[in-house]
Amino acid sequence: MSVSGPAPTVYDVAERSGVSIATVSRVYRNPEAVRPETRERVLAVARDLGYVPSGSARGLASRSTGVLGLCFPDYSDPDVEAAAADDDDAAMLYSDEIIRGMERAARRHGYALLIAGSLQGGSEVAKVAGRVDGFAVIARTVATAELEAIARRQPVVMLAGPREDVDGADHLDHIEVANFDGQRELTRHLIEDHGLRRLAYIATGEDSPDVQARFRGFLAACHAAGVEVDDEPALRVWMTQAEGARAADVLCERGGELPQAFLFANDQMAVGALHALERRGLRVPDDVVVTGFDGIPLSRLVRPPLTTVRQPMLRMGEAAVDLLVERLSGQRTGDPVSMMLPVAVVPRASCGCGEEVAAGPGGR
Amino acid sequence: MSVSGPAPTVYDVAERSGVSIATVSRVYRNPEAVRPETRERVLAVARDLGYVPSGSARGLASRSTGVLGLCFPDYSDPDVEAAAADDDDAAMLYSDEIIRGMERAARRHGYALLIAGSLQGGSEVAKVAGRVDGFAVIARTVATAELEAIARRQPVVMLAGPREDVDGADHLDHIEVANFDGQRELTRHLIEDHGLRRLAYIATGEDSPDVQARFRGFLAACHAAGVEVDDEPALRVWMTQAEGARAADVLCERGGELPQAFLFANDQMAVGALHALERRGLRVPDDVVVTGFDGIPLSRLVRPPLTTVRQPMLRMGEAAVDLLVERLSGQRTGDPVSMMLPVAVVPRASCGCGEEVAAGPGGR
DNA sequence: GCGCTACCTGTAAGCGCATACATCACACTG
DNA sequence: CAGTGTGATGTATGCGCTTACAGGTAGCGC
Numbered sequence A, B: 001m002s003v004s005g006p007a008p009t010v011y012d013v014a015e016r017s018g019v020s021i022a023t024v025s026r027v028y029r030n031p032e033a034v035r036p037e038t039r040e041r042v043l044a045v046a047r048d049l050g051y052v053p054s055g056s057a058r059g060l061a062s063r064s065t066g067v068l069g070l071c072f073p074d075y076s077d078p079d080v081e082a083a084a085a086d087d088d089d090a091a092m093l094y095s096d097e098i099i100r101g102m103e104r105a106a107r108r109h110g111y112a113l114l115i116a117g118s119l120q121g122g123s124e125v126a127k128v129a130g131r132v133d134g135f136a137v138i139a140r141t142v143a144t145a146e147l148e149a150i151a152r153r154q155p156v157v158m159l160a161g162p163r164e165d166v167d168g169a170d171h172l173d174h175i176e177v178a179n180f181d182g183q184r185e186l187t188r189h190l191i192e193d194h195g196l197r198r199l200a201y202i203a204t205g206e207d208s209p210d211v212q213a214r215f216r217g218f219l220a221a222c223h224a225a226g227v228e229v230d231d232e233p234a235l236r237v238w239m240t241q242a243e244g245a246r247a248a249d250v251l252c253e254r255g256g257e258l259p260q261a262f263l264f265a266n267d268q269m270a271v272g273a274l275h276a277l278e279r280r281g282l283r284v285p286d287d288v289v290v291t292g293f294d295g296i297p298l299s300r301l302v303r304p305p306l307t308t309v310r311q312p313m314l315r316m317g318e319a320a321v322d323l324l325v326e327r328l329s330g331q332r333t334g335d336p337v338s339m340m341l342p343v344a345v346v347p348r349a350s351c352g353c354g355e356e357v358a359a360g361p362g363g364r
Numbered sequence C: 001g002c003g004c005t006a007c008c009t010g011t012a013a014g015c016g017c018a019t020a021c022a023t024c025a026c027a028c029t030g
Numbered sequence D: 001c002a003g004t005g006t007g008a009t010g011t012a013t014g015c016g017c018t019t020a021c022a023g024g025t026a027g028c029g030c
Helices: A010-017 A021-029 A036-049 A055-062 A080-085 A094-108 A124-129 A144-151 A179-193 A209-225 A241-253 A267-280 A313-328 B010-017 B021-029 B036-049 B055-062 B080-085 B094-108 B124-129 B144-151 B179-193 B209-225 B241-253 B267-279 B313-328
Strands: A067-073 A112-118 A134-138 A156-159 A172-177 A199-204 A235-237 A261-264 A289-291 A308-310 A338-341 A344-346 B067-073 B112-118 B134-138 B156-159 B172-177 B199-204 B235-237 B261-264 B289-291 B308-310 B338-341 B344-346
Touching: A010 A021, A010 A036, A021 A036, A055 B055, A067 A094, A067 A124, A067 A313, A094 A112, A094 A134, A094 A313, A094 B094, A094 B112, A112 A124, A112 B094, A112 B124, A124 A134, A124 A144, A124 B112, A134 A313, A144 A156, A144 A172, A156 A313, A172 A179, A172 A313, A179 A199, A179 A209, A179 A261, A179 A289, A179 A308, A179 A344, A199 A209, A199 A241, A199 A267, A235 A241, A241 A261, A241 A267, A261 A267, A267 A289, A313 A338, B010 B021, B010 B036, B021 B036, B067 B094, B067 B124, B067 B313, B094 B112, B094 B134, B094 B313, B112 B124, B124 B134, B124 B144, B134 B313, B144 B156, B144 B172, B156 B313, B172 B179, B172 B313, B179 B199, B179 B209, B179 B261, B179 B289, B179 B308, B179 B344, B199 B209, B199 B241, B199 B267, B235 B241, B241 B261, B241 B267, B261 B267, B267 B289, B313 B338
Parallel strands: A067 A112, A067 A134, A134 A156, A156 A172, A172 A338, A199 A235, A199 A261, A261 A289, B067 B112, B067 B134, B134 B156, B156 B172, B172 B338, B199 B235, B199 B261, B261 B289
Antiparallel strands: A112 B112, A308 A344, B308 B344
């Protein structure tokens, strides 16, 4: 009933099917090179021995693993019991979407995906780097210097984060999202198309480069339109729904004129604010406009549907795999590339735009 | 700029730091066994050589990889371009949550996670099985016979699916969710606490064992309460929002008395139905009660908040890792276990229950 | 000063597979 | 019938590391 003895190897299969280990190996790696009847015989033996080729041995011998990797940060509560019970946390994360994008793309290219999160920049990199042919790292998960050293010997692509992070890194490919452009465009939309001028930007406490870029995009649009704004966000809170609700409360109770619009640095906060405003009896968008950033699925489902900027996270995962595969296949060998994925402003009811996008789930 | 030569090995590090390869190895595997100054010297050399131990070689030599695996089905549109643009599909999937649960739990135990999806039961199992110390498989991804053969040599746990699937499998551990109990309990709630008797169950087209169990739970509750129902679901549609909306429309237009409640086999369909009913001017829960199943995050965010049954997907991932680790550490060696995770009915406004749970995101 | 122990380091033998190369059988060609 | 090519298989080596086991050195008590 329990695990029975050591796993069978090529030697076992070879012996029992009366061939050499080379032939067994060929049955798996290069089946056409083996006579059909031999092949069948070997496979039959393998099957009833429960033989599975050792990935480690194969990796060693062939100098490639057939696996791509991803290192991502996990900011979650270390106490997983709590995290599991936490609704807010159960929403789809940034990284989940990248994982899915990468896994699908990797599979298309015949690779599997090895993932390893890290809490405080632990050295899971080494664990990953050593067992994959190439890997992606979400920005700020691993020190750039360490990555650069590894990237000298194996393809590495950095995801998100600003380009400056990879300046001076001669080997890191880089993919980022047009945070700046997206927030600027959304802000421009509010100013020009909706005629708003009193705007409050709510950023996050962590100094995420992405959030910084978004805020700069916001500033740029304001300056371009001659709208007065502070050089600092109106508020900084954590990027959760609860905190977004709190932010809305704070801004409402802060003296002076109520802003015409709350621009949140992500959707989660914006959704929280929507609820807080509803409780206060303020109507969105009539009394105040609310916008988010990310384009998470529920941004479309809240009432009113949330105007936001859609980030192509799945695409980012795919693009990462593409870059890695290009390097691995030798199609590309030169200097590192730095690509920027476009984002799309998604105007919905929370900024006063038509209901057409909010019509419902049927409207694909 | 490009990848420069072969990766450095223990030999390179050993040579340049004037020690033997055994010492280099010990620096990584058993640092206390090496004199501190030696250790530092080796690490320094390793660092500036960009040395990373080869996972394959280590795996071969030590007969363990430090990696756990997960095989899951991916029903998504093979055309990823389309899938990426598809909102419905961008919702958090079943598997995403399991992946996250497993990754976190694996990390706590010092393992990384290797994931491989499969479209039509391709043999990604072999790819995974060969490179991990143990792995989990979501039901119906891989033929049970094949799994059983592998499970003779390495811990394997089957996730979800009915217990019958692992009957006769002497080596497969098994984790399932109390689908039957959950749906029965929810149904009982509608019948007894809300006094409803005309219930319509909407199942899915695929004959998922989980959905079947849910339907049986529904039937059991009806029979127990003496409520008349067909032996077949009122309708079978795909498990998407769009299809849920369509289902609601069909049921509304079907002649005869309108059911008092629509019980959907999952949340996605129920959310779709909510929108469809709103369009038709029907009020939930006053005109008709709607319930879902799964407890996905957006079930709490739609209006009205959706009564549902919460499935502990993160827990399932954790439990899978726990089982694997127990086997690997030799803490457990006997017959396979089959555990059932409890679910919780979450009564919310869509069945007429209090608004307290729907108060907002702040209410943790 | 001797033997003993404790600690550190080196030696060497694989781990299971891929693969270049050698071998062999078997047509075919001329 | 020797000569030559072709396809199937075997032989042998090494991939980079872990890990007994075997030294070697220094400290200790007597």
